[in-house]
Amino acid sequence: MKQSQKLSRRERDKLRQRQEIFAAALELFAEKGYHNVSVNEIAERAEFAVGTLYKFFDNKESLYKSLMRERADRVHQALSKALEEGDDEIEKLRNYVRTKGSSFKEDAPVVRLYLAETRGVNFNFEDDLHNDIRKQYEKVQQKLAVVFKHGIQKKLFNKIAEPYLLAVTLNSIITGFLFLWLEQPEENMYPENPNTILDILFKGLLADSPNA
Amino acid sequence: MKQSQKLSRRERDKLRQRQEIFAAALELFAEKGYHNVSVNEIAERAEFAVGTLYKFFDNKESLYKSLMRERADRVHQALSKALEEGDDEIEKLRNYVRTKGSSFKEDAPVVRLYLAETRGVNFNFEDDLHNDIRKQYEKVQQKLAVVFKHGIQKKLFNKIAEPYLLAVTLNSIITGFLFLWLEQPEENMYPENPNTILDILFKGLLADSPNA
């Protein structure tokens, strides 16, 4: 084999083509969702004939799966690494937050797909429904933000972040816990006592002995 | 009209049937996702003929939309109300957390659909891909939990919750912020500085003057 150095010209070409197909498919999937993208569309965007795609993948589903697996690998790898670097735990957490942010921002299309899988996405219906629900949801979130705002004004709460961001935070935590419960209702129940969740917000994680 | 008291027998029947169709559809959608449920299936589950469904709804999409709108309304209404009740802000937040939990637990199928819309869903492919990704994700989350555990052991962190729950929390917050960014990259950027996010965990929200 002429693999002495690496790959034959043919093989490299094939690999590059594969990547091109992935890129095209990713754009489309991220934009419109798996079911709203046709194989013909992907082929067109990738500048191949449909038949060619089937030289690379058994079928649409397998194309999608390969794509997702490859990308998810990368992200998870980066996250694991981030947690291994840094001297103390605080530094590790900083790394993690930064990495998760940047590795996602780097290519937004993957974000959408990634979140679609781990936390979901709008499989869009030209979206009037979706927008309506979002709007309702947003209204509730605004009200929640007001509660935080008042709490801060009354000096009941410390202003550790903008009220709206606190609202986003609380909703995120609740959603996270609900997911836990959804996946394994027995093991992780959604806490009966709201304080279990609220304490995470209320109490500071950082031991203040070093600070105070 | 004999609406003197309410609805005619006919009308009540129709309404009940409509609800039955909704119930059947909801089960299936929640279980398998919109695209993997056929109208025939819904009809079968609801014990009607397909044709009958089309007496109630223009088409599949409209059935889905009506269903979603109705349910989402309920949830949002309940949440808004929760925020209005309670004397102080702490009480309001408790109400909110409790309501979001219980109104969702009440019927798990809606949860899945609701989260599908606000935060996404697994449109499942008999799920080997999904499971793999979840497993990877879970591994990272475990590593993150270890960081919290060590931090607590070193007394760097207060044990405000179990390490694993802290990991879930941090991931949830990050995801929440990423969503914000995804929706409107200009207005809400994902914080450059990881401390913006971490401070929410690190610093206590509750002003401790009243306690200490």
Place this chain on the structure above:
DNA sequence: ATAATATATGAACCCAGCTTCACCGTCAAT
């Protein structure tokens, strides 16, 4: 140059599944 082989093409095929509609069965009114 020519043959042999590998690769790309896209029109045609085929089917899942949404939708329609001609036909029942039921019940109330006559």
Place this chain on the structure above:
DNA sequence: ATTGACGGTGAAGCTGGGTTCATATATTAT
């Protein structure tokens, strides 16, 4: 009993789109 109206039925039609494969083109070997 007969009629009419109305709700329910499900086989058949139709279509979007995933998949195939006979053909065309490019590449390599002789």
